[in-house]
């Protein structure tokens with residue numbers, strides 16, 4: 033349903049929604065789909081674009097998390113591995129198995145990591161994606177020709193799953209709408225009054241109009257902003273979230289050619305680092321840096337960039353340098369604070385659902401892989417609070433399809449020139465831009481270049497080059513004035529400059 037129709041139905045609605053969801057990331061979209069598919073009436077409100085928060089900034093893995101196993105968190109790994117299989121079955125257009133190689137330098141490493149990964153595989157049971165294998169030195173070199181062969185004695189090959197986070201999120205939103213949910217981006221919740229029903233005031237960030245929605249239950253799924261959203265309801269400051277920043281660097285694939293990903297099991301600071309083929313590029317990350325505050329557009333620290341480059345230099349045959357970086361992006365994990373945890377990398381990725389005030393439940397923590405479980409738990413609690421007849425979760429049987437490709441392909445057949453790339457070397461076409469506006473709820477230039485296409489995350493300079501032609505196409509489609517066109521380009525360049533490494537100028 034288009035935006036104006038949704039807004040009109042909110043203006044004229046006389047009864048409360050069963051559930052209002054705050055937050056349009058993985059958790060909120062999962063909640064909207066879960067609740068709507070149980071037959072509940074649902075309104076989802078996102079202050080910026082869907083996925084503008086953490087959910088477009090992940091390592092793009094649907095995984096059990098080998099690292100959590102090392103910390104002894106067996107239940108989290110088992111739950112995540114079960115989710116991995118469910119999601120592979122529900123969304124094969126988006127989620128696919130990805131082979132990983134762990135390089136080993138000596139027998140002790142091979143035995144230690146080999147045993148760990150065999151346990152990882154055993155925990156998946158019949159949901160395993162394939163056998164973990166021990167490789168000889170030659171087999172490892174062949175599997176990862178970009179790896180520095182010095183000292184390499186062998187490796188371990190295991191399977192996990194990979195996806196395009198932002199595009200999957202948009203498909204989740206689309207599937208939630210097909211199930212009856214209403215979803216609005218650029219709708220910032222400004223006030224929440226607890227009660228039966230609860231009242232949620234939100235502002236249409238496009239027009240400035242203020243709306244009110246009544247809800248039998250509100251789900252706060254605001255990720256790193258969940259404490260702030262809680263404060264809107266309680267009037268008290270809240271600080272349950274530990275903010276942990278992670279960055280990724282994106283390079284051309286030549287630095288680690290082939291279909292296999294590299295998993296470095298222990299970096300200098302004791303973390304795991306991945307180098308993964310992703311959409312024709314090489315995605316390398318991540319870091320774990322405690323930060324004080326949530327931010328919608330977090331900035332990679334220089335020290336984080338140096339750390340990733342240094343780690344690559346220790347493993348790659350040809351070490352990438354700063355000017356090889358095609359894009360750098362940062363995200364913040366919404367971890368639940370643990371009093372005894374000393375560093376954020378040791379804080380559990382498990383989630384927590386709690387009733388915060390009368391009429392509102394808050395879901396915190398978790399990870400992309402477990403969004404469906406988080407949504408189930410949050411909707412179970414919200415449904416109880418709403419006093420609606422209890423209906424079971426059915427999200428484990430709802431397929432999530434990628435319709436955007438079909439829509440763009442149909443546009444190319446009908447429209448001359450729509451099959452052209454949006455910039456030289458870009459893998460996206462002008463038809464992808466129109467599909468993003470007509471069917472993907474894109475409202476701003478950044479929505480198209482960062483999340484409907486992933487150009488900003490893949491190659492920031494090419495995205496900047498594409499900004500004007502894409503904005504002109506959007507202006508024709510959306511009836512933008514010349515002034516709006518220029519301000520969209522200006523705003524996009526400002527955001528995009530954060531994705532260039534320091535020594536690159538966004539205007540050159």
Ligand SMILES: Cc1cc2nc3c(=O)[nH]c(=O)nc-3n(C[C@H](O)[C@H](O)[C@H](O)COP(=O)(O)OP(=O)(O)OC[C@H]3O[C@@H](n4cnc5c(N)ncnc54)[C@H](O)[C@@H]3O)c2cc1C
Pocket residue numbers: 054055056057058059060077078079080081082083084085086087088089090091092093094095219220221222253254255256257261276277278279318319362363364365366397398399400401402
């Ligand atoms: C570097 C990094 C790598 C990661 N890699 C992986 C991985 O490979 N696999 C994995 O499983 N997990 C991974 N994660 C974790 C995963 O990305 C997050 O757990 C998940 O995306 C969080 O989703 P969310 O919906 O809770 O939060 P978000 O995506 O941040 O969504 C919350 C939304 O709420 C909105 N909001 C806030 N306040 C308001 C308001 N007042 N009104 C309306 N809307 C509001 C925000 O704008 C935001 O869009 C990674 C995280 C990071 C940081």
